[in-house]
Amino acid sequence: xxxxxxxxxxxxxxxxxxxxxxxxxxxxxxxxxxxxxxxxxxxxxxxxxxxxxxxxxxxxxxxxxxxxxxxxxxxxxxxxxxxxxxxxxxxxxxxxxxxxxxxxxxxxxxxxxxxxxxxxxxxxxxxxxxxxxxxxxxxxxxxxxxxxxxxxxxxxxxxxxxxxxxxxxxxxxxxxxxxxxxxxxxxxxxxxxxxxxxxxxxxxxxxxxxxxxxxxxxxxxx
Amino acid sequence: xxxxxxxxxxxxxxxxxxxxxxxxxxxxxxxxxxxxxxxxxxxxxxxxxxxxxxxxxxxxxxxxxxxxxxxxxxxxxxxxxxxxxxxxxxxxxxxxxxxxxxxxxxxxxxxxxxxxxxxxxxxxxxxxxxxxxxxxxxxxxxxxxxxxxxxxxxxxxxxxxxxxxxxxxxxxxxxxxxxxxxxxxxxxxxxxxxxxxxxxxxxxxxxxxxxxxxxxxxxxxx
DNA sequence: AGGCTATTTATACACTTGCACAATAAGGCC
DNA sequence: GGCCTTATTGTGCAAGTGTATAAATAGCCT
Numbered sequence: 099x100x101x102x103x104x105x106x107x108x109x110x111x112x113x114x115x116x117x118x119x120x121x122x123x124x125x126x127x128x129x130x131x132x133x134x135x136x137x138x139x140x141x142x143x144x145x146x147x148x149x150x151x152x153x154x155x156x157x158x159x160x161x162x163x164x165x166x167x168x169x170x171x172x173x174x175x176x177x178x179x180x181x182x183x184x185x186x187x188x189x190x191x192x193x194x195x196x197x198x199x200x201x202x203x204x205x206x207x208x209x210x211x212x213x214x215x216x217x218x219x220x221x222x223x224x225x226x227x228x229x230x231x232x233x234x235x236x237x238x239x240x241x242x243x244x245x246x247x248x249x250x251x252x253x254x255x256x257x258x259x260x261x262x263x264x265x266x267x268x269x270x271x272x273x274x275x276x277x278x279x280x281x282x283x284x285x286x287x288x289x290x291x292x293x294x295x296x297x298x299x300x301x302x303x304x305x306x307x308x309x310x311x312x313x314x315x316x317x318x319x320x
Numbered sequence: 321x322x323x324x325x326x327x328x329x330x331x332x333x334x335x336x337x338x339x340x341x342x343x344x345x346x347x348x349x350x351x352x353x354x355x356x357x358x359x360x361x362x363x364x365x366x367x368x369x370x371x372x373x374x375x376x377x378x379x380x381x382x383x384x385x386x387x388x389x390x391x392x393x394x395x396x397x398x399x400x401x402x403x404x405x406x407x408x409x410x411x412x413x414x415x416x417x418x419x420x421x422x423x424x425x426x427x428x429x430x431x432x433x434x435x436x437x438x439x440x441x442x443x444x445x446x447x448x449x450x451x452x453x454x455x456x457x458x459x460x461x462x463x464x465x466x467x468x469x470x471x472x473x474x475x476x477x478x479x480x481x482x483x484x485x486x487x488x489x490x491x492x493x494x495x496x497x498x499x500x501x502x503x504x505x506x507x508x509x510x511x512x513x514x515x516x517x518x519x520x521x522x523x524x525x526x527x528x529x530x531x532x533x534x535x536x537x538x539x540x541x542x
Numbered sequence: 543a544g545g546c547t548a549t550t551t552a553t554a555c556a557c558t559t560g561c562a563c564a565a566t567a568a569g570g571c572c
Numbered sequence: 573g574g575c576c577t578t579a580t581t582g583t584g585c586a587a588g589t590g591t592a593t594a595a596a597t598a599g600c601c602t
Contacts, residue, residue: 116549116598138448140362144590154551155590165590214450221447226360227510228440238511273520274527277503284502285495288449289460298495305496308530338568338579365559376581377560383579387560544602551596558589566581572574 112154123161123171125151130172134222135215139169173223173233176216177240183211188247195254196312200303202251206279207286207299217287241276248272255310271310278305334376345383345393347373352394356444357437361391395445395455398438399462405433410469417476418534422525424473428501429508429521439509463498470494477532493532500527 117125129151133142144165148155162168187205190198205211227234249272256263263271279302286298307314339347351373355364366387370377384390409427412420427433449456471494478485485493501524508520529536 111596112551114550114598119549122549136451138361138451140360143588145588156552156593157550159591160549218447218450221443224510225440225443225447228436229358229360234510238514241507241511270523270526273504273507273515274500274523277500277507277524278496278527279503280506281499281501281503282495284506285463285499288446288456289463292460293495301492301496302499304492305500305527305531308533309527311530333566334581336568336580341579344579366561367559378563378582379580381561546601547599549596549598551594553592553594555592556590559587560585562583562585564581564583566579568579569577571576 114153119161122153122157126153126158126161126168127172127175130168131176131219134169134172135218139222139226142169170232173236176219176223177236180211180216180220181240181244184244185247188251195251195258199251199255199306202248203279203302203306204296204299207282207302208296212283212286212290212298214287214290217284245272245276248275252310255312259312274309275306278302278309336375341383344375344379348375348380348383348390349394349397352390353398353441356391356394357440361444361448364391392454396458398441398445399458402433402438402442403462403466406466407469410473417473417480421473421477421528424470425501425524425528426521429504429524430518434505434508434512434520436509436512439506467494467498470497474532477534481534496531497528500524500531 126147129147130142132150133147137146144158145155147168148158158165158168162171184202184206187202188198190201193201210216223233224237227237249268252271252275253263253268256268282298282302286293304314348369351369352364354372355369359368366380367377369390370380380387380390384393406424406428409424410420412423415423432438445455446459449459471490474493474497475485475490504520504524508515526536
């Protein structure tokens with residue numbers, strides 16, 4: 099029974115603050131990624147997402163035409179962050195091509211790219227690539243961009259060693275190196291505790307140098 | 321309006337046949353995998369699964385305590401088939417260790433293991449490994465078993481070359497080789513049309529031989 | 543200060559979901 | 573052939589889904 103001493107507190111409408119549009123969209127996208135990472139696509143209901151973002155479900159429709167579009171934007175945001183971080187390691191100036199390649203590999207095989215949450219998101223979304231052509235295309239573009247970066251560095255590395263690989267050889271090297279990075283990334287994300295810190299990166303660098311036929315770096319092995 | 325000339329055909333109960341228990345369970349598991357592969361976990365409702373299996377939804381509860389258990393059994397079945405096929409290639413007798421390793425890699429990088437549907441299923445389930453510890457454990461066991469197989473063949477291959485690697489070196493080789501296979505598998509499943517038939521296997525074999533420091537096979541290159 | 547507008551809440555709706563359970567008939571057994 | 577078990581169907585239900593839309597209020601503008 100309501101206490102008449104209190105000024106009729108029932109049916110009170112929830113207080114709220116107006117945030118900027120860009121901020122709200124970002125919060126909603128982040129909340130979406132968090133929901134998907136934690137409970138999968140099935141658990142990512144609009145109400146759950148809204149709750150996590152600190153708003154009510156209805157608001158989502160004010161910023162996104164529907165759930166589909168929200169998920170697409172979330173996936174795009176995820177891919178954007180991943181490739182952005184991955185490529186950043188290639189921008190080092192004043193270093194030999196070989197050092198830059200090693201730095202690239204090392205960056206891709208440590209936190210924050212080796213991360214269970216990111217992997218979970220990647221797997222969840224990519225699992226739908228078979229059914230959703232737009233997802234498949236988004237992936238292929240990201241993959242090709244990534245592989246082209248790799249191919250460019252490989253060409254520089256080999257060039258510095260006075261070697262002139264033809265296009266086909268370059269392509270094969272890029273595919274193999276990509277596979278090494280991807281494979282170690284998967285293993286690291288799924289069972290990080292099975293590897294000591296830096297171990298995956300060390301294995302990756304060694305494997306890639308073997309693939310390229312580079313002589314082991316002097317003075318670094320124990 | 322029902323036509324009275326026909327002998328009251330309304331309210332007719334659906335005809336059915338009793339199948340053996342094992343058969344029905346398999347059908348339901350297969351229907352589950354098909355549903356997940358096509359529409360993801362979200363689209364795999366009991367009714368959709370039952371429809372695909374040619375039964376009604378209620379029957380599922382007669383064979384499985386709930387949806388959760390059905391999904392778990394489906395995942396276990398998927399993993400079982402994958403590793404079974406993968407290991408089969410290692411059983412060749414009368415061949416050199418190096419040939420067996422190459423056969424193993426080749427088998428893993430062609431159909432039916434390179435397959436968009438299988439990959440989609442793997443990704444969908446593994447995406448939940450972060451949230452579901454039982455899934456994570458199932459994966460790690462499968463992964464370790466796989467890696468141990470690899471390690472054993474690697475030891476044989478190197479032994480045949482009169483090399484005696486220590487345990488640590490062996491472990492690193494196995495991790496790297498596993499990564500190469502996994503990475504190429506992912507790339508092949510996601511964009512099969514980007515690679516000519518046998519190309520991935522060729523790249524994989526070459527990369528692995530480079531990793532192990534094996535001399536290129538005579539008489540096979542171009 | 544007071545009004546305007548767009549952001550936000552709240553409610554309604556049709557539909558689906560997993561699960562429970564009663565009704566039914568298929569097919570082996572005597 | 574008739575009976576009995578149980579595999580299978582069909583229906584019902586409460587909870588949750590995405591979407592639509594009306595009602596309210598926060599905060600900028602003058």
